[in-house]
Amino acid sequence: MGNTNNLITQLSLYYTTLQKVEKREEENYQIRDYRRERTSKVRNIKEKQPAIDSQLVFNNLFQIIYEHPELKSYNLNSDDIAVISFFCYKISKEYQLEFSFEEIIRIFPDKDWDFREQIEFIQSLIYREILSFSNNPLYGSAEDINLILYKHYSLNSLIFHILLGKSPIKEARNIILIDYEKRPFIETVCYALNHLFDSYNELNLVDSECTMYYGRTINKLLSTALRVSHKLKSDNPYKIFVHTYGLDSFWQKCLLLIYKYNKSEKIIDYRILSALLSENKEQFNHFTEKMLHNNPLQQAELLKKPGLFSSNGLVLSNSAIKELFEYHYEDIDIRTYISSSPYFSLISPEQTLNQLILPADSFQSVVSIINQLKNPDLDTLASWGLITASLSDGKETLNGCNILLYGEPGTGKTYIAGIIANELNKPLLKINTEAVRSHYYSDTEKSARKLFKNMRQLHEKIAPVFLLNEGDSLMHCRNTYITTTVDSEENALQSVFLEELETFPGILIVTTNLRENLDYAIFRRFRYKLEIPVPDYDCRLKLWNLHLNEKIPGSAKIDLTSLAQEFSLTGGEIRNVVLNACHHLISNPDLKELTYDILYYYARMESSSNLDKRNKKIGFRN
Structure with a gap:
């Protein structure tokens, strides 16, 4: 790992030796011109010594690259x-990222290249994903001589991540290898593809006009996915789907990429799909022709018919998605429903209960809420004659559960909502407050009623967990003295929430940083009211250890106890402190690892930005 972390430094050193060789060669020419009396032996020593140094550096570099699991494939x-x-x-050294055709060619002053050979060399660097165009051209490709001559180039983002010591392809592969049984298979592959796309910006710029070929990288990940798919059980929806429609490895790769783009709400057409799967022009032409004239996805009507504004877009049909998920029809219903509703966003939390760091009593309160929601035993409660304050059917109302999580920003309220949804094995729907609020107060009241109507419909179908963040923006104290129409309309809005919260049969989690802004009548309507405290010393130490993981260079050497003690x-x-410190490390190539001083600097910066000035004296625990 040490060699990997130092690779950019060694590459920079190698370029420095090349510059010295070039400079020494110029001096040697002068020596030959003006000091011919020197013996050839002395001249040879002066000419060859720098070249030997450069060769030693190169040999060391080549050995590292040859042994590197991701670089050797280049x-x-x-x-x-x-x-x-x-x-x-x-x-x-110079913080320069982009270079022209001429600047790159000048790296090789001793090369006797003709113009055609220079063009082919640059094209080779692009096609092998070593260099990229700095700005994605709107038209043309690397075959366009004008683009080659007049565009600027940058180091390909994937290879740069690898030189920094990261492993985007390996990390994406591990997502599939580890998680393929934890969620629907096609969702796992989609998550892995998103991880790769996030680390490889050029993939996000592929369009129908500019043809580059990325199959060399994409196929590494998709081939892993297909190998893993063979391990799926015979009744797995993905395996049944592939068998039913006779999809070979090529068409499975197409299916996985189309789903990834569809879920990201982006358009993918045949040419983009071909570019992502091809390694050269011949493959690109072959794949494009194959998709247009012998497409089993189209023949089996697994793709939607082209629409008016997306004549070339490839979109999986609802029936195809339904088959791919089979026992996850609920998820499909949610996606279908919220696509036409402005009120909801589907969240896919990955938090688990064993990752939650809270003081013991708060942690136990969360566990208690989860256990009661898992085992409500409504029949017993109803048989005991428990009644509610509402006028509706008792048992239905007992089924509802409103949860209020309040506390300072950053204490983990939304995080806990994700845990509750995951522990109950229910989807999590975030309520979009901006869709409820209107410029006209009368419309806001109508929107609130429509919101709860939609929530009740969704509860009847799939019973998700609803999350309303910053609930005080919609629910707050009523105006005692009505002086304007706005006051009256605002009170009417609060009445909607009072009425709906009383009878809502589903699970609603509301978070707020401003508990004191809630009307007491609204506050009373929450069955569970849990304050999430600012972490104490023990929790802060665990949080520091959680975020400052062992993969970060130098993390094991840092004493976190003093940071946990000093900064509340x-x-x-x-998380912000660690993230800022890591960015600092990456942006300073001379730094080899993270240090206590860097963390302390950003912790002090974060601490001084606290609006509530909560920090206590050094050494004191909360």
């Missing part, structure tokens, strides 16, 4: 390494 030669070294040197930070604030 089959880099000495010219490739020289170009990469040039970019690393300029990035780390929440979990969200600690």
